[in-house]
Amino acid sequence: MSDQPTPGTSTTPDVPGGSDVSGAAVRPGDRVFRGISFAAGATVLVTMAAIAAFLIYKSIPALRANTVNFLTFQQWFPDKQPSMFGIGALLYFTLVTSLLAMVMAVPVAIGIALYITYYAPRRASQSLGYFVDLLAAVPSIVYGLWGFAFLARNMTGLTLWLDKWFGWTVIFNYQPTNEPNNLSPFTAGVVLAIMILPIISSISREVFRQVPRDQVEAALALGATRWEMIRTAVLPFGRAGVTSASILGVGRALGETLAVTLVLSSVYEVNLHVTESGGVTFASNIALKYGEAGEIGTGALIASGLCLFIITLAVNFTAGLIIRRQRVA
Amino acid sequence: MTTLERPAPTAPPRATLSGQKLPLYALPLLVVGVVVVTLLLFALTGFAGAAGFVVVTGLLYTAAQTALSFWVEGRRQAVDRLCTTLVYLAFLLAVLPLVLITWYTVRQGIGVLSREFLTTSMFRVDPEQPGGGIYHAIVGTLIQSLLATAIAAPLGILAAIYLVEYGGRRPFARAVSFFVDVMTGVPSIVAGLFVFTTWILILGFQKSGFAGSLALFILMLPIVIRSTEEMLKLVPADLREASYALGVPKWRTILKIVLPTALAGIVTGVMLGVARIAGETAPLLLLVGLNQKVEYNPFAGRIDQNPQASLPTLIYEQFGIAVGNTEAPAFQRAWGAALVLIIIIGLLNATARLIARFARVRG
Numbered sequence: 169m170s171d172q173p174t175p176g177t178s179t180t181p182d183v184p185g186g187s188d189v190s191g192a193a194v195r196p197g198d199r200v201f202r203g204i205s206f207a208a209g210a211t212v213l214v215t216m217a218a219i220a221a222f223l224i225y226k227s228i229p230a231l232r233a234n235t236v237n238f239l240t241f242q243q244w245f246p247d248k249q250p251s252m253f254g255i256g257a258l259l260y261f262t263l264v265t266s267l268l269a270m271v272m273a274v275p276v277a278i279g280i281a282l283y284i285t286y287y288a289p290r291r292a293s294q295s296l297g298y299f300v301d302l303l304a305a306v307p308s309i310v311y312g313l314w315g316f317a318f319l320a321r322n323m324t325g326l327t328l329w330l331d332k333w334f335g336w337t338v339i340f341n342y343q344p345t346n347e348p349n350n351l352s353p354f355t356a357g358v359v360l361a362i363m364i365l366p367i368i369s370s371i372s373r374e375v376f377r378q379v380p381r382d383q384v385e386a387a388l389a390l391g392a393t394r395w396e397m398i399r400t401a402v403l404p405f406g407r408a409g410v411t412s413a414s415i416l417g418v419g420r421a422l423g424e425t426l427a428v429t430l431v432l433s434s435v436y437e438v439n440l441h442v443t444e445s446g447g448v449t450f451a452s453n454i455a456l457k458y459g460e461a462g463e464i465g466t467g468a469l470i471a472s473g474l475c476l477f478i479i480t481l482a483v484n485f486t487a488g489l490i491i492r493r494q495r496v497a
Numbered sequence: 498m499t500t501l502e503r504p505a506p507t508a509p510p511r512a513t514l515s516g517q518k519l520p521l522y523a524l525p526l527l528v529v530g531v532v533v534v535t536l537l538l539f540a541l542t543g544f545a546g547a548a549g550f551v552v553v554t555g556l557l558y559t560a561a562q563t564a565l566s567f568w569v570e571g572r573r574q575a576v577d578r579l580c581t582t583l584v585y586l587a588f589l590l591a592v593l594p595l596v597l598i599t600w601y602t603v604r605q606g607i608g609v610l611s612r613e614f615l616t617t618s619m620f621r622v623d624p625e626q627p628g629g630g631i632y633h634a635i636v637g638t639l640i641q642s643l644l645a646t647a648i649a650a651p652l653g654i655l656a657a658i659y660l661v662e663y664g665g666r667r668p669f670a671r672a673v674s675f676f677v678d679v680m681t682g683v684p685s686i687v688a689g690l691f692v693f694t695t696w697i698l699i700l701g702f703q704k705s706g707f708a709g710s711l712a713l714f715i716l717m718l719p720i721v722i723r724s725t726e727e728m729l730k731l732v733p734a735d736l737r738e739a740s741y742a743l744g745v746p747k748w749r750t751i752l753k754i755v756l757p758t759a760l761a762g763i764v765t766g767v768m769l770g771v772a773r774i775a776g777e778t779a780p781l782l783l784l785v786g787l788n789q790k791v792e793y794n795p796f797a798g799r800i801d802q803n804p805q806a807s808l809p810t811l812i813y814e815q816f817g818i819a820v821g822n823t824e825a826p827a828f829q830r831a832w833g834a835a836l837v838l839i840i841i842i843g844l845l846n847a848t849a850r851l852i853a854r855f856a857r858v859r860g
Contacts, residue, residue: 201748202663208655209664209673212722215715216676219683219691226694279587287584296588298850303595305842307776309809310602310835313816317823318601325546362594369591393577416682423684425779426809430816451686451779458783466698473690477683484682488675 223474230467238471243436244453246468247461253468255475257436261353261447262476265428266421268357268442273364274414280365281372281410282398297373304366312430315359320350320431327354327443341441351433354442356449359427364417371416375409376402408490415487419480425451450476517569527565531558555586599839606836609829615837619789619811624818627826631834633791637805638841640795641706641785642775645713650767653721654756660722661729662751674726680719688715689780697784704786705798706805712780717770724766728759761852768849772842778809787814808838 231238233251241254284296327350331342342348379402387397428449434456435446448456454469461469535554559582567575614630622629656673664670692712696702732755740750756763787810788803798804812831819828 195746195748197748198746201751202659205655205659205663208652209659209670211652212656212673212676212680212718215718216680216683218695219687219715222691222694222699223687226698276587276590279584280591283584283588287581288588299595300591302843302846303591305772305776305839305846306598307778307809307835307838307842309776309778309812310598310839313812313831313835314598314601316816316821317605317828318597322548325549365591393573395577395580396573398580419682423682423686425684425686426782426813451684454686454690455779455782470690470694473687477687480682480684480687481679484679487682488678491678492675 219477220474223470223477227467227471227474230464230471233464234468242438244457244468246465251464251468255450255472257438257448258450258453258472259475260438261432262422262449262451262479264442265353265356265360265432265447265449266418268354269360269364269421270414270418272357272361273368273417274410276361277365277368277413277417278372278410280369281376282402284369284373285376286394286398286402297370300369301366303362304370308363308424309426309430311359311363311427315355315427315431316351319358320355323350323355323358324348327352330443338440339442342443343441344444348443349433349445350443351431351445352443353432353447356428356431356447357442359431360421360424363424363427364420367420368410368413368417371413372406372410375406375413379405408493412487412490415483415490419483419487422483423451423476423480425455428452429455450479517571518574519566519569523565524562527561528558531561559583559586602832602836602839605829605832606834609833610836614833618791620791622789624815624827624830625825627829629830631808631811631830631837633788634806634808634811634834635837635841636791636793637706637785637788637795637807638775638809638838640793640805641710641713641781641807642771644707644710644795645717645774646767646771648710648714649717649721649770653718653767653770654725654763656718656722657725657729658751658755660726662747662755677719677722680715681723683715684779685712685716685777686779686783688712689783691715692780693783703798704784704804706785706792706795706807708784708798709781709805709807710795712784713774713777716777716780717774720770720773721767724769725759725763728762728766729755731762732758761855765849765853768845768852772845772849775842775845776809776838778813781807781810782813785810787811808834808841812838 230246230251234246234253235250236252236254238254239259240256241252242256244253244257245251246253280300284293284300288296324347327342327348330340334340335342383401383405384397387401388394392400429452432447432449432452433445434448434452436448437446439446450472454473457465457469531554535550535557538553539550559579562582563575563579566578570578609627613628615635616632617630618633619629619631620633656677660670660674664673689712692708692715696708696711697704702708736754736758737750740754741747745753785807786798786804788806790803792803792805795805812834815827815831815834819825819831822828
């Protein structure tokens, strides 16, 4: 909030801030308090910088020892002689599960947000919002347990159905002859979709709430049906917000660990068929391998964590920029 | 007499602006019809399964309703009805997993919940056999979350004060604000790896509850900053100006006027932050390790002492012991612990909402 003229004591300490709202600007208490809160703000930047710096520092030795292409190699044997590891499979499955999650979650999340803002009875709308947000309160390990013990067991029919009717799309093709156990990227995608629903829908909800009342009522006054009003007034206004909400959701899905670790049966091999079991992501690889990792193995895991950090950073950066542009406009 | 012309009794012109509408009874009738048709379909073709029935009924109903509306009311109303149905369906689709997860967790977990389960540890209990408890993990989770909060809450609130009261539109403040957003998206496992790299690999400390708290702190800080910032922005500028006019220095104004006004909202934000980190698993897996005994000291982590346990890592550990066998006692124990964890987080959330409801920011 910049409606208070702020004293410039820390940037220009030699100039006594005479014309300050709070009177004498150079009171020692003020200076101390300002310094402390400034330092607290700086922790954010320092922490982010430190994360990047230390992860890079500790991953360099492992990357030096690596004998294969780090970006394309699919297996993970950092502690063998010679050391061989690469993020090919990790990158592929991380992107696939997150994309599946996004494709499933975004339409539903937009629907939820529209329901809460424009369809539900007004008095119920806030509690309905809390209700959906409760999905965000379920810990990721519980999602993992549920995905493993309940969802995967009940997806067999869907997997076979998708194979029968959509097998030609290649991605839903199910080739093994045994009964599917559904510990597959597809199941992981469903779990992730449920997990990122609340974040996408709550941001979209806020954006839809901010649609200018005049535009909504103007559309209705012109005889638009409720859907036509939403299409012409609400959705165009909310486009940027919903886009960045979806990107933030994907960012969440990319780094999700335990839910994916428990659901995927780890197979380090790129496989286009998403309903076949197997797959491993950046995060699940770290959770699976940290215990048995030797010195180079730890460095290799840190290197893969660094990649995940960079990817999520880029994703969140994009989302932040879109939100900011919308705020300015 | 017969020459007197009467208007055709079939279509009396109605003085109304609205077009033809479906009568109120049409849609319930349609539901019944669709259910009957689906039942017949299932009986004739040999489809089976409750899930399939619900899906087919839903699809048939949506199609039938749209077609009927198109026929009676025209294209625009039909599209409107279709979209309304889809929006309702989307909401039901979100409620479904919530209900399924809650129901399944309660069903699986309620069996092992007992006084013993909550008040004893796993010390000298064979995890393959029933028995034992999760007291050590509850203690660990509470202490680690509290420690993380003790660091994150003051720092976060101060940072928010900087952003709202001092930062203005300075480049530094805008950078901080932007990176708070970015930091919110740092995956929990990356936060865990970072603390692992610095605290354990470089500084040479052991795994401990405190190391876990450090990672939780990183995850919690941006949440606290963001929510506190929103609350401070809600404090009316008049209050601050009145205080300045009385000659109160800025720092005292913030401490005595701004913070108390926004206190309830800030507490809510902090509680939601705690709820968010209490269920974090990934960083604790890397940093805390496992222990079967009760350990109150979060700094314990030497060779002679085991580090604290925590609920999420206990769930993961028991899941591992069960090796996918959903009937194993360890798996039941994992579900019981999951239920307890959900209850703790639910209580935190509910408290936060209550505080928010009963003590809004007052102007």
